[in-house]
Structure formats: structure tokens, C-alpha cells
Amino acid sequence: MLCVTIQVHRHILSSQCYIRYEDDFNTVDSLRVSCMPSKLSLSLLRGIEIIREVHITAPTNFFIPSSLSTDQIVTVDSGPTLLCPVSQTSSNHWTADLCFRLQVSNLEKLFRSNIEIPVDVKNFFRERFQKHKRWDLLCGSCGYTLSEKSVSFESLKEYSESELSEGWFCHRTISNPVPQLSSQVLYMDDVSFYLDHHVFKSQDHPQEPFVNSNLMNSMKCPDCGILLSVEKTHLSLRRFFFDKLMVTNSSVNEDPAKYVHEIAILSFWSLVEKSLASSIICKLFLYNKEKDLCLLLWIPTKKIGQFQLTGSAEDFPLETCLEMAEVYKVLYFVGDSSSDNVLSWRHDFTVDYYCVSNTLIKTVVEILRASSKHSPQAATSDGFLHGCLLPCNGANKCIIF
């Protein structure tokens, strides 16, 4: 396996490069990187024999070869060339991690042209509800029909945002309750729907409608048992995270797993964009109370350029053009509410705090872990990790319905 990652900070034109090589047969004993003004060449060597050589090509005079440098002790640095040994990590596993810095001259031609469309999960639902009239409410986990009968809504309205705050902070704003509750309105906030319990089947007797007397504090799917909702509001509305409840109808043929994944990502990016728009730094504290799961995210407002190519060493393309995608390079921490980092962020007034579903946290953490899987990097001293997030509105549009 060979993975090449080049990350460039636009304003300082400095690139951080990582090359990871892994094999099970000890076919290669060193990696060599040679820098030329318009090309970065990577050679897999056995002795002096070149097993495979790949080139990453860039515009004329893009790289500044004299700036090539590394802090790695094992790597031999000779001018515009670096040589890194492959070492044995277990009985049948050999690996090499080569990290180096390189200055570049100009970046502008290297970015894929992304059309920036503001991400707002509420707009997504508004558009969706304009197209169809009647809806079924399904379990987001197994697809079981939870609604007594198809439901329709005349409009969608914002639920008071301050309801999101759990009172963890002393600067919590006074909540504004929904003034006039209507069963013809679908209420929502950035991450959840608020639905009247009458639309659901009874949990004890699935054939009978829900009545007030058997409204329990938590609501589970009668079929798969997943926790759908734990919160009742004082207005008899029940809160459902978007990804727990699939709002669909028979003319929209959707796979619950795909729907849940995409809605979780869309909800997450709505929160990120909201936070980025309102502050100089974006520190997000996402909390799921039921699982006591916290995700802390520190997202810089400026994106960096990233080139990444991963494949088996044998099939790795011999020549690839350097093309950058804009990504957020973030610091993140996953832990429970008693972690030191979580306790410190709870008292930080620059943090935007949201209660979210466990699915949303797991989805984001999976993306972050996958983004740094091939990057040799240690955790920071306080346990935060580096990861990259490709914006939802970037090259890979996240929602395709």
C-alpha cells in the first residue's frame, strides 16, 4: 500500500507531505523522494534497484526543490532528495513513513472549482416537503413504519433554538416557547424534528393509536428496539433527531441506511457553517446524552489544499497530476463528559454547544478517522487528533436525492 498526502497552507505556500508505504513481503527496503521544479518523484528501492517509480506532476516551477526538508532522524537528506528506510513493524509487516516540508510558488491553478452552495438541513427539508404532500414516518434504523397513518403538514416552522441548550452554560438564553402549537406544522431545529405523539402507533399495542396515558419518557422502535426519542417538550411534542426518524413516502424509494448517513452529514455541516459564519474560530461541542458521548471539534475558518492518492504499490499510477481539494484540517477529541478536555470546553464561552444524535457523532468520527488513516501523526499532548473534513458543498456533494 502506498499513500501520498500533500497538504498546502495557502497563505504561507508551505506544504506538509506524508508518504506511507506498507507491505507484507519486504520487497522494498527504502523510499526515495526527489524534488524537481515541476515534479515530485517517488522511488521504491531494493538496494539500488528501482522496484517502482511514480511521478506527481505540477505546473512549471511549482515546487521549490531547495526548500525540501525533514525533521526525521532516520531519513537521509541530501539536497532535493530524501531517503527513508523501510522497517519491520511486526513479523510479516514492513512500513515506512516519510514526512517532509516543501515550499511551493503559487497555488491558484491547482484547486478544483467547487460551487459553494450554503448547506442548510432545514432548507433541504423545506424543498423536500414542497414536492410531496403525504408522509410516512419510518424507523431510521430498520425502516419499520411508526406512523399510525400517512401524515401531511401545511408548513414547516423553526422550533426555538434555545431548546438545544441543556443548561450546561450559565449564558443560556431564555427559551421562547412555540406560541401556538399546530398539528399541521412540522417543527424543527438544526438537528431534530418535533412531532406530536398522536401521529405514532402505540408502542404497547401497535394497532392502537398513541394516547397520552401511555406516553412514556423514551420511545423505542417496536421492531428493532432502537431508541428513537427520549425527550418530550412541555408542549407534548416529542423530539426526534433527523437521523432517527425517516420521513418519507411511497413515491420516494430510499434506503434507510443511506438516508440516515446523508442526513447526519447534512445536519453536521449545517452546524459547522452556522458556527463558522458567526465566529472567528469554530469550536464545536457535540454531545449525545443517551450514550454520554462528546465530540469536540476545532475547525479553522481557512481551508487548506490537499492532494491524496492511495493504492497498492503495484497499481499506483506512474504519473498523476497534482490537483488540490479544499479541506478543513481540524483537531478533534472524542470522550465522555468526565474527560478533562470536555470539562474544560464546558466552561469555554467561545464553544458552540449542540445536543446531537449518537449517529451524527459516529458518522463524523468515522470520516475523521478515515481521513487520517494513512497520515503518520501523533495525538497532541492533550489527546486531540488531527483529521480532515471535505466540505459538504465541495467536490463530493453529499446529498443526492
Ligand SMILES: [Zn+2]
Ligand atoms: Zn427500527
